[in-house]
Amino acid sequence: MADKPPASDAFGDEQHGVTNLAVINFENLLLKDAAEVETLYSACEKWGFFYLDLSGDAAKEYLQNVANLFSAAKEYFAKPLDEKLRDTRKELDIYNICGYKPLGPLGLDEGNMNRKRNGSENLRECPPDPSRLSSFRLSFPKGMQEHQEQISGFINKSRFMAMLILESLSDYLKLEGDERFEAFHKSGELSTSSAVMQHYPLTDLPSDTSAGHFTHTDTGSITVLFNTDWGLQVFSPETEQWEYVPPRDQCAVINVGDSLKFISKFRLKSSLHRVIPSSDRWSSGSRYASIYFLRSSNDTRFTDTEGVEWTAHKWLTRKFQNYRFPHVEQEKNAISTGRKGFAGLWDGAKDRAV
Numbered sequence: 001m002a003d004k005p006p007a008s009d010a011f012g013d014e015q016h017g018v019t020n021l022a023v024i025n026f027e028n029l030l031l032k033d034a035a036e037v038e039t040l041y042s043a044c045e046k047w048g049f050f051y052l053d054l055s056g057d058a059a060k061e062y063l064q065n066v067a068n069l070f071s072a073a074k075e076y077f078a079k080p081l082d083e084k085l086r087d088t089r090k091e092l093d094i095y096n097i098c099g100y101k102p103l104g105p106l107g108l109d110e111g112n113m114n115r116k117r118n119g120s121e122n123l124r125e126c127p128p129d130p131s132r133l134s135s136f137r138l139s140f141p142k143g144m145q146e147h148q149e150q151i152s153g154f155i156n157k158s159r160f161m162a163m164l165i166l167e168s169l170s171d172y173l174k175l176e177g178d179e180r181f182e183a184f185h186k187s188g189e190l191s192t193s194s195a196v197m198q199h200y201p202l203t204d205l206p207s208d209t210s211a212g213h214f215t216h217t218d219t220g221s222i223t224v225l226f227n228t229d230w231g232l233q234v235f236s237p238e239t240e241q242w243e244y245v246p247p248r249d250q251c252a253v254i255n256v257g258d259s260l261k262f263i264s265k266f267r268l269k270s271s272l273h274r275v276i277p278s279s280d281r282w283s284s285g286s287r288y289a290s291i292y293f294l295r296s297s298n299d300t301r302f303t304d305t306e307g308v309e310w311t312a313h314k315w316l317t318r319k320f321q322n323y324r325f326p327h328v329e330q331e332k333n334a335i336s337t338g339r340k341g342f343a344g345l346w347d348g349a350k351d352r353a354v
Contacts, residue, residue: 220295
């Protein structure tokens with residue numbers, strides 16, 4: 001593998017195709033349409049990624065709220081750094097799920113992008129229930145308090161959609177009782193589920209920082225993503241190449257995370273993905289994303305690909321700690337990416353997995 005991508009590969013549009021993901025209709029899932037549920041399961045089994053079509057009346061207010069959150073995110077990330085740093089929590093267990101995370105060296109994560117650090121700054125918002133905030137020793141980020149109601153609405157409605165997906169998958173597999181996927185995500189139990197707003201600047205990055213986001217699989221169960229520009233790529237199980245997942249109008253991008261992969265006894269796929277700038281379609285200077293991560297209850301137990309048993313909370317902590325290790329150490333284990341030796345992949349000479 002080349003230590004550095006060729007100059008022509010820095011933005012790589014010629015070498016990265018566009019993936020052909022399934023489009024699942026949200027209202028059909030609400031109606032428990034059997035054909036839609038079968039398509040959903042097929043997408044989660046093969047890719048672990050799909051689009052959720054939200055174009056009907058049922059999601060109209062939700063989509064408007066998402067648009068409002070992008071406006072709020074642009075305002076927040078435009079604030080002076082010292083003001084944003086007031087929302088940073090130093091305790092690692094809290095830092096991982098709540099508050100501001102700066103990009104580059106201040107962000108603590110080493111990343112795994114061609115020996116460089118992660119190129120996004122994040123604002124992580126914890127669950128809106130005040131009782132759960134106190135249980136986690138959390139507080140809502142001060143810089144976003146005027147938007148707390150919007151963020152709470154985004155979290156609650158995104159959770160509803162994610163739980164509907166879990167219910168549909170459980171129905172397809174004819175799971176019952178405590179074996180159903182939603183049973184691992186009860187609303188009254190503590191979890192690290194949270195929302196995140198991200199800002200990916202394209203210019204004026206620190207010298208040891210790459211634009212975009214490093215190669216990884218998600219930690220939790222279901223991720224609900226909206227983003228403003230091209231950049232997201234998934235490692236295709238069909239071509240074994242990186243392929244763009246472009247944003248689609250009135251659609252969320254949904255993907256399966258590690259916990260659901262393990263809970264499902266590996267029937268569902270948690271796919272590698274990353275963010276790489278697209279020279280033609282990431283032209284505004286910044287990319288923004290609003291994301292909800294549904295994670296299982298903290299004490300959920302599962303076994304990983306190497307036969308090691310974890311609780312959901314310990315898996316998240318261990319995986320996030322791994323991003324802080326030197327790159328050479330990350331490449332010795334499969335925590336970040338599910339594949340040993342894959343951590344350093346940014347754009348290799350052939351842009352293929354090794």
